[in-house]
Amino acid sequence: MADQELTQQVVYQRPEALRDINTHYCPGCTHGVAHRLIAEVIDEMGIRERMIGVASVGCSVFAYNYFDFDFVQAPHGRAPAMATGVKRSLPDRVVITYQGDGDMASIGMGEIVHAAARGENITVFFINNANYGMTGGQMAPTTLPGQKTSSSPSGRDVEQQGFPIRAAELLATLDGASYVVRRSLHDPKNIRMAKKAIRMALETQVRGLGFSMVELLSICPTNWGMTPLDSMKWLEEHMVPYYPIGDYKVHPSVAEIRI
Amino acid sequence: MARELMKGNEAVAEAAVRAGLHAYFGYPITPQTELLEYLSRRMPELGRAFVQAESELGAINMVYGAACTGVRVMTSSSSPGISLMMEGLSYIAGTEVPMVLVDVMRGGPGLGNIAPAQSDYNQIVHGGGHGDYHAIVLAPASVQESVDLTVLAFDLAEKYRSICAVLTDGSIGQMMEPCELPEMQPLRGVSTADWAVTGMMGQRERRYLSSIYLDPPQEEQANLRMMRRWQEVEANEVRFKEYYLDDAELVVVGFGSAGRVALSAVRAARAQGIKVGLLRPVTVAPFPKQVLAELTGRVRGFLVTEMNGGQMLDDVLAVVKDHAPVEFYGRPGGIMPFPDEILAEIERMAKGPIPTEGTARDRWLARMSKMN
Secondary structure, three states: OHHHHHHOOOOOOOOOOEOOOOOOOOOOOOHHHHHHHHHHHHHHHOOHHHEEEEEOOOHHHHHHHHEOOEEEEOOOOOHHHHHHHHHHHOOOOEEEEEEEHHHHHHHOHHHHHHHHHOOOOOEEEEEEOOOEOOOOOEOOOOOOOOOOEOOEOOOOOHHHHOOOOOHHHHHHOOOOEEEEEEEEOOOHHHHHHHHHHHHHHHHHHHOOOOEEEEEEEOOOHHHHOOOHHHHHHHHHHHHHHHOOOEEEEEOHHHHOOOO | OOEEEEEHHHHHHHHHHHOOOOEEEEOOOOOOHHHHHHHHHHHHHOOOEEEEOOOHHHHHHHHHHHHHOOOOEEEEEOHHHHHHHHHHHHHHHHHOOOEEEEEEEEOOOOOOOOOEOOOOHHHHHOOOOOOOOOOEEEOOOOHHHHHHHHHHHHHHHHHOOOEEEEEEEHHHHHOEEEEEOOOOOOOOOOOOOOOOOOOOHHHOOOOEEOOOOOOHHHHHHHHHHHHHHHHHHHHHOOOEEEEOOOOOOEEEEOOHHHHHHHHHHHHHHHHOOOOEEEEEEOEEEOOOHHHHHHHHOOOOEEEEEEOOOOOHHHHHHHHHOOOOOEEEEEOOOOOOOOHHHHHHHHHHHHHOOOOOOOOHHHHHHHHHHHHO
């Protein structure tokens, strides 16, 4: 019996930074993957007890129920402003926002751009699934040209509805941004790359090096009307070419970080 | 302590600093801007947080974040900027976190002008943001009172986990008067309030703050809790100033600058032997209903005077009803009345019967059309 115990080894378990609770996310949704990666990194860095999260409005509105650390809940698009207020009041806490594409790249574009321009020492996790998930799949600023949604039923017509916004590239133009990258959650290799980026972003903040943002290309099987597997394939074939995976801004001080 | 000659906006800023202001977030707008400018120097020199936000939307949500951590936090703006803050104010009210809001009112609606006005009364006193909520609203009539009420605002906001607004205007914000500033209070460390989100999980259970109650019965409970708290505010925090009310047959009711101008008119009328007094609400929310009800039983009539089209008038009418005649005299759009204008109204009411046909606002509009 004693021998058996010695040979048992835990290789996979729920991170401490995630609560033991069912989520409301649809089956196959990559929010769960993103949550888990962030939680794993927080555990690995040992920063859970000084974390303050800022939830947004959208599918991730209940993120504060799923992460096991302190949280506040922002109005639609205002998470970076709220995070600014939290961080300026408690500068030694680690402050993150978790926002979707409608929240951050549409209604909250003013707040995110200025938080990045100020070099606000916060970390933003930006979930890009090319539509408004919570309200039932309407066109988002990230919806691809020609992509059908419930509010672009004939496909996004760029003559009428304009072009998608590449948020990582846009924010990378700002001198205040220190670490801005795009990753994807569509296969194991990319998921591992995403986790490393999440680690770099939080290391950037913990070291006081300024604004960090990780854009995560994500799927929305329910509103896309596809199986999760087909969604992964669609993301790879359609979203990745429009939203290339890459490092858009890595400040030299961040590039020196060795984990 | 020595009295100093200070501009209203700067005096409010320094009073807030001395009351333990930990973080300030604002956006430039006339006639409030000196407040932001003053704090842009003062807060960093004390090692405290100051951010000039990208917009009033940004500013109020920075306030929201800071308020959730339990620090003393304030923003200031003027009428159009306050309109932009309404979203955040509703969330702050719904989350039951304390903050201080300074509104240096100007002429409106729309872009309006930058002259003093009182036309934000309704949006500050009766909501403005969505949902059922109340803010405590203090209305100073001088630079000294602005200082005193700013300090009080922080205490009331914390006591009731509420928004506390200091409702002033372009004249009080811009004018210089001697005032005595309070002693500097020490800045507190991390909040020990049992609701504050402070990122201290090592020492307690996880906390979160939000204004979302997806289950309607829970939202109803939250609404009822906030309304019961407002009952406490109404029972304990009513403040007003009264002048010459003991033997008054006529009573002028006015807040802030309009109340101050009215006092000059009342004094001039007293010099003529007219038995008139002034009731100046200091808390316009909670509104001093009881004193108004008591006066209703024993005076000939009321004159409500405001720098708007009759916003507080409706609150006075809700108490007085048709138990006594109520007249109104307002100057909307960024105009301050002269004491003589209010004096003329008092004289008219003292000389003859006080008209009651139609509404007070209709009668005022009819008199205004003769003037212009």
